[in-house]
Amino acid sequence: MKTTYKFLIGGLIIFAVLAAISFQGIQEMTVFFHTPAEILKTPDEFQDKTIRIGALVQAGSVKWDAKTLELSFNVTEDSQQFIPVSYQGVKPDMFREGQGVVVEGKMQGEIFQAQQLLVKHSEEYKIESKEHQDKKEYYKTLSDS
Amino acid sequence: MRENKKETPLMMRWTKILEPISIISLLGCGIWIFMGTPIETEMGFSQKIMYLHVPTVIVTYLAFFVVFAFSIAYLWKRDMMFDQVAKSSAEVGLIFCGLVLVTGAIWGKPTWGTYWVWDARLTTTLLLFLIFAGYFLLRAFATDREREARLASVLGIIGFLDIPIIHKSVEWWRTLHQPTTLLKVNEAGEAKPAMPMDLLLPLLVTMLAMLLFYGYLLFLRIQMEERYHVLQETIVKKEGA
Numbered sequence: 001m002k003t004t005y006k007f008l009i010g011g012l013i014i015f016a017v018l019a020a021i022s023f024q025g026i027q028e029m030t031v032f033f034h035t036p037a038e039i040l041k042t043p044d045e046f047q048d049k050t051i052r053i054g055a056l057v058q059a060g061s062v063k064w065d066a067k068t069l070e071l072s073f074n075v076t077e078d079s080q081q082f083i084p085v086s087y088q089g090v091k092p093d094m095f096r097e098g099q100g101v102v103v104e105g106k107m108q109g110e111i112f113q114a115q116q117l118l119v120k121h122s123e124e125y126k127i128e129s130k131e132h133q134d135k136k137e138y139y140k141t142l143s144d145s
Numbered sequence: 146m147r148e149n150k151k152e153t154p155l156m157m158r159w160t161k162i163l164e165p166i167s168i169i170s171l172l173g174c175g176i177w178i179f180m181g182t183p184i185e186t187e188m189g190f191s192q193k194i195m196y197l198h199v200p201t202v203i204v205t206y207l208a209f210f211v212v213f214a215f216s217i218a219y220l221w222k223r224d225m226m227f228d229q230v231a232k233s234s235a236e237v238g239l240i241f242c243g244l245v246l247v248t249g250a251i252w253g254k255p256t257w258g259t260y261w262v263w264d265a266r267l268t269t270t271l272l273l274f275l276i277f278a279g280y281f282l283l284r285a286f287a288t289d290r291e292r293e294a295r296l297a298s299v300l301g302i303i304g305f306l307d308i309p310i311i312h313k314s315v316e317w318w319r320t321l322h323q324p325t326t327l328l329k330v331n332e333a334g335e336a337k338p339a340m341p342m343d344l345l346l347p348l349l350v351t352m353l354a355m356l357l358f359y360g361y362l363l364f365l366r367i368q369m370e371e372r373y374h375v376l377q378e379t380i381v382k383k384e385g386a
Contacts, residue, residue: 030318032264054319092258094188102321118257123323125195125340126186138184 033102036075036083043107052104053112054120058082059097071117075101083107087114094119156364163361170354174347182347191255196348198248199327200355201241206308208238208359209277213305216298228294229374231301232284233366235277237359242274257321265314266322269307276304 033054039046055075061082062073071091076082085103095101100120105113178196185192215231218224249267250260261267280300287293315324329339338345 030265032319032321094256118259118262118321120321121187121256121323123326123329123339125326125344127183127341127343128186
């Protein structure tokens, strides 16, 4: 009987810890990123904390210096409220104006200093450009680069 | 012990038919994908891995659905044959689930810029893999066969419930992974794939070929399982005599 209780209590403790960890994990997981509107609403709450912002790259806001690897752009949802982002590192191939991105980093004052830049891709697939239609030529450009 | 022997020749015939058909059609799809299908505009060449990633997802879903259905059937009828099917399908499903994670990571690097993120879609998929890895640990530790089948059936049913969560994760939560393409609901409220026919058709055909391949692997694995138990019974009988 005593061992049963021991197992029961031990089991309950393990279960409680797991539940607490997973509850935290789920909260973090479900809010994978914040939107610019959420951050601009209560900017003080997000200061100097590592967070992710998910939004679109505002058209006309991208500045890229290939020599110093400095990239800056605004992220926005409605192109009215936006947050300026500064990032140093390689610009991803899929990075474009109007593209969905997720940036990880810290709000420092008005500017978001990003440590990681992830590009979202849309669920819509397209075949538009005619230049890639000639597959032989296209595959050649791949092996060259 | 049971009359499995009657069913075996039929299954063997199906395995023999499915083996060449599935392998040749998969090879054919591979050639078609690289030589025939157009290059997608946004992602370019890396989009080709979609033809492997999406069919493996479909097979994973189906394989674990088979585990779910046959686990319920086992708990209801207590026929070992059902447990053998569930076990075989779980094994194939686990391998395909691993492939989903690997192909997803390979695709993630060029498009997102990372192999892995802890977003809801990826995390719940990893959870599915871990649940069914645990399913085999559970089977390995169980000593008697009835008990093994009973416990595994319960875990198989619970484990499957992760799949609707995986499927809905991109709608319920904010994720890096994009929402569904094949069942995308347009403005008119009807589900229509957000993909031109030139990309969709090869995807659907590859999916079909992959499903045939799953059928082949499943039938082969069930036969192995049957033979293993027939052999064990024979050994037990001989030792007893």
